[in-house]
Amino acid sequence: QQQVKQSPQSLIVQKGGIPIINCAYENTAFDYFPWYQQFPGKGPALLIAIRPDVSEKKEGRFTISFNKSAKQFSLHIMDSQPGDSATYFCAARVSGGSNYKLTFGKGTLLTVNP
């Protein structure tokens, strides 16, 4: 059972474009939704995160939109640059209980062409 569904699998945009990556979740106990950015040969690094009490969070050129009723959240990258080319993972976590594991989506390979 895939608890976090991510789309698209890959995405190509031109420099300056606004790529949008979408994720949907099933477990209503999730209460923390981070996005990770991964460059080749590196581990995932936290990019931005949101909790379900807000509908949008912006950090620099990166924005998360969150729709609690639809159980969906998305990442928008404004004015995308070639240096943003990476794999992006959405994730979700339950803050209570005995394990704080991150449940990841399958990832989106983003290519930003010059």
Next chain:
Amino acid sequence: EAQVTQNPRYLITVTGKKLTVTCSQNMNHEYMSWYRQDPGLGLRQIYYSMNVEVTDKGDVPEGYKVSRKEKRNFPLILESPSPNQTSLYFCASSLNPRTDTQYFGPGTRLTVL
């Protein structure tokens, strides 16, 4: 520099030959975890540890063991590796997983022939 380190970074081995992938963090983090990353599957948790001597299974623990004898180290042990354990492995740690993010190591690419 605050970091999570893994060794080795690359390993090619044969079926059945026991191996250990080490993970160490210098941030005094309580929580540590191992994930494996496979194409089209994202990252899946193997084992986690809330503190020294406290470990538990994640989603895909079969074929793996861990130990947490010291706070800074969390080795992943494959007693009898099989080809289906060929994967990219990441160790992660967090000071307080309830409120803080998890920091990932650089990864270990394992190939089991």
